[in-house]
Amino acid sequence: MNNLIKFPKGSIKKVSGQCIVLRGDDIDTDRIIPARFLKCVNFDNLGDQVFADDRKERKGTHPFDVDINQGSSILIVNKNFGCGSSREHAPQALLRWGIKLIIGESFAEIFYGNCLSIGIPCARMSELNISKLQKEVEQGPQENYEFDITSKILRSKSQSWNTLMEKGASEILISGEWDATSLLISQKSKIKSIAKQIPYLNYFEFDID
Amino acid sequence: MWELHSVKKLQGDSTQLFIGLHLVHEVTSPQAFAALEEKNLNVLYPELTYATVDHIVPTINQKRPFLDPLAEEMLMTLEKNCIRHKIKLFNINSGNQGIVHVIAPETGLTQPGMTVVCGDSHTSTHGAFGAIAFGIGTSQVRDVLASQSLAINKLKVRRIWVEGALAQGVFAKDLILHVIRELGVKSGVGYAYEFAGPAIAKLSMEERMTICNMAIEAGARCGYINPDETTYTYLKGREYSPKGDDWEKAISWWRTLASNKDAVFDDEVIFDASQISPTITWGITPGQGIGIDESIPKKECLHPNDQQIADEAYCYMNLKPGQPIKGLPIDVCFIGSCTNGRLSDLQAAAKIAKNKKVAKGIKAFVVPGSERVANAAKKEGLDDVFKNAGFEWREPGCSMCLAMNPDRLEGNQISASSSNRNFKGRQGSAQGRTLLMSPAMVAAAAITGHVTDVRKMI
Structure with a gap:
């Protein structure tokens, strides 16, 4: 685990670092961070607890325990990563371990949104390319990769990989609006006027079209 | 409904959506409140947020301090x-405490046409009322507290049309487990699942909640069912339901909300409820379900995409391909959760348990979904039915659905559970094993000590 975590802030245009491969479909948020570690009022200690049960079961051979992967920041996964519970503790735990970018075949929706809202980009690649990339990383785990949010290309010294990322996601990462609170609050007057039009907040007065 | 709540079009496909009802609980909210304070922000509409405590509450001794x-x-x-933020809290012993997805509907807080969010994936439950309801993470909880709105992409809609009717001994839980088994746990990503058709129309509100609750287990962030007379009858007279003149006006508005008969859906699938048998999961995802008369599927019979997770499941569950599920010995029986912790669930289980005894060596316990459910059940004497049969009768909470309180599996114990997730380690032991099924099926397993066809006990 990284002792000094640099939390994402403002505009995110590039992410670079070593890749770490975690194979398997449907890796759920209970596995990423088991529920007993949710008994906390802050996220501070979650980095040590990420994949706690899987790591214990694999006695030091889990990718997050292997020496060569320490300090990695780009997580490569398969299908439906992060399914299950809405716990933001899952991406928070990954972030605190050192993950800054996730590339996979597909992501569960709430997990994907949670990642975006804390500044972890999630990009998609085909099954075939993920499989090729996973092999490349396993053969040269110390290779440095750089991901460019604008072009959505992941580059190593020898290779480049196209990824998919929805337009809205890349735009807010680049503009810094992934940290949405101030953007949302800036619409306060519009929010208040909507609240005055919604029937269930206004004694069910409504216009029939 | 979406347009009515739209504040602003944001970048990409995203919309700033106004939230009509925000529910919070103790697990996913502390960091959100801390972030508000860090940014020196207030809660914009404290009267639209309600809180309860459910995940961590002990179900035996609730004396404070815990x-x-x-x-x-x-x-x-x-x-x-x-x-500090003037938010109504349904605390322990208030009469209104319970699992967030049980209490908001039963108090009448959840109503048709609302946008409902909560830092909890099973918020899809509230879609059973014709609301747009979905789970959010802690950063979004912060955003909703601060702005009563959040940024979200509009979802595509897949209509799940269910013909026919459920047979006796087959429940809403079996229907949704069957749907997830057929469509898979990734099928709903990017979709809201709208359930409709004759079989859905016949379901009670509590059954509809069970269906929408587990939409998320198919990957769909929202479940949805059009409001109808069943919905209005359920809501009438509840604590937060509209009263007096407002009631009639509310019904007229709610009637305008249902999707049109000629509405076009992004996708549609059709099921026949009469073909569904009691369904039970054997593996480590809610999609790994089979009918009670079936055997653990052989790898070669599965779709190539499902084979790797099946291998993992055989090994973790210690089950062999080809082995029948019926007769599998059980260690623990859990009746409760936001999926199946409501009065009708306890009634269905009590019918099976009445005048019978829990099999030797089985730990069986009932956790009502809320204080209201517990009180209503006691009024009917269900607590005594369960206790006389050898079940433990507990205080309300999420309990062993996710084991954040003292209720948990030990070692590689195997549970028959009326909850919603059978993930590895979900019920509190890293080797613990979960079989998901209806509450009546859990009661049947408790009586016989093994997986049993509840239809034979009715």
Whole structure:
């Protein structure tokens, strides 16, 4: 685990670092961070607890325990990563371990949104390319990769990989609006006027079209 | 409904959506309140947020301070945040405490046409009322507290049309487990699942909640069912339901909400309820379900995409391909959760348990979904039915659905559970094994000590 975590802030245009491969479909948020570690009022200690049960079961051979992967920041996964519970503790735990970018075949929706809202980009690649990339990383785990949010290309010294990322996601990462609170609050007057039009907040007065 | 709540079009496909009802609990809210304070922000509409405590509450001794200091700290933090921000808290012994997805509907807070969010994936439950309801993460909880709105992409809609009717001994839980088995746990990503058709129309509100609750287990962030007379009858007279003149006006508005007969859906699938048998999961995802008369599927019979997770499941569950599920011995029986912790669930289980005894060596317990459910059940004497049969009768909470309180599996115990997730380690032991099924099926397993076809016990 990284002792000094640099939390994402403002505009995110590039992410670079070593890749770490975690194979398997449907890796759920209970596995990423088991529920007993949710008994906390802050996220501070979650980095040590990420994949706690899987790591214990694999006695030091889990990718997050292997020496060569320490300090990695780009997580490569398969299908439906992060399914299950809405716990933001899952991406928070990954972030605190050192993950800054996730590339996979597909992501569960709430997990994907949670990642975006804390500044972890999630990009998609085909099954075939993920499989090729996973092999490349396993053969040269110390290779440095750089991901460019604008072009959505992941580059190593020898290779480049196209990824998919929805337009809205890349735009807010680049503009810094992934940290949405101030953007949302800036619409306060519009929010208040909507609240005055919604029937269930206004004694069910409504216009029939 | 979406347009009515749209504040602003944001970048990409995203919309700033106004939220009509925000529910919070002790697990996913403390960091959100802390972030508000860090940014020196207030809660914009405290009257549109309601809080309860459910995940960490012990179900045996609820005396404060809780024996678990971490659980106590979480509740104290919630209490402090609710006082400070003037948010209504349904605390223990208030008469309204319970699992967030049980109490909001039963108090009449959840209504058709609303946008409902909560830092909890099973918020899809509230879609059973014709609301747009979905789970959010803690950063979004912060955003909703601060702005009563959040940024979200509009979802595509897949209509799940269910013909026919459920046979006797087959429940809403079996229907949704069957749907997830057929469509898979990734099928709903990017979709809201709208359930409709004759079989759905016949379901009670509690059954509809079970269906929408588990839409998320198919990957769909929202479940949805059009409001109808069943919905209005359920809501009438509840604490937060519209009253007097407002009631009639509310019904006229709610009637305008249902999707049109000629509405076009992004996708549609059709099921026949009469073909569904009691369904039960054998593996480590809610999609790994089979009918009670079937055997653990052989790898070669599965779709190539499902084979790797099946291998993992055979190994983790210690089950062999080809082995029948019926007769599999059980260690623990759990009746409760936001999926199946409501009065009708306890009634269905009590019918099976009545005048019978829990099999030797089985630990069986019932956790009502809320204080209201517990009181209503006691009024009918269901607590005695369960206790006389050898079940433990507990206080309300999430309990062993996710085992954040003292209720948990030990070692590689195997549970028959009326909850919603059978993930590895979900019920509190890293080797613990979960079989998901209807509450009546759990009761049947408790009586016989093994997986049993509840239809034979009716």
